[in-house]
Amino acid sequence: MSNLRTNRAGPVIWLTGLSGAGKSTVAAELIRQLQKTGRHPVLLDGDQMREVLGATVAYDSDARHELGLTYARMCRLLSQQGHTVVCATISLRHEIHTWNRAHLPNYVEVLLDVPLHELRHRDPKGIYAAPRGHAQTVGMGIDAQFPLQPDLVITNHGPASPTTSAAQILDLCASKGVWT
Secondary structure (H helix, E strand, O other): OOOOOOOOOOOEEEEEOOOOOOHHHHHHHHHHHHHHOOOOOEEEEHHHHHHHHOOOOOOOHHHHHHHHHHHHHHHHHHHHOOOOEEEEOOOOOHHHHHHHHHHOOOEEEEEEEOOHHHHHHHOOOOOOOOOOOHHHOEOOOEOOOOOOOOOEEEEOOOOOOHHHHHHHHHHHHHHHOOOO
């Protein structure tokens, strides 16, 4: 497929981590910082994408796997058109991370690492509170396959802030040359 906007694929910044790790918050700050530099990034947020794709009831392992691959293919489509894509998704599957590395030329993988006790404390969606959803919660009833070699791991609790996390990601992208 030819690139419609440029001769170079746009970067895909894939933010992953367990539910409540701050993916959406960091992604929103990253988008804001990218816009300040004159870029026009596209945000694919997992919760919003579930709603758009009509996948609001399927949370089992197989459905999560297929949804993660759908997000990856959407990232590729937008990247091929020259867009900077920020994707905030759980999608903790080795097969998805491998697919991304093979098919997304300017791929940056960021793991937001937050201990389970902190996630239980935050629990914005109430998914860690017993007994709701444990069987279909990644990291509880569904095994989390954390990235084997993420480009960046951010410990996203304690003194971490969305602003500093976004700045770390931008620094990494610059050092990898994804903007050139």
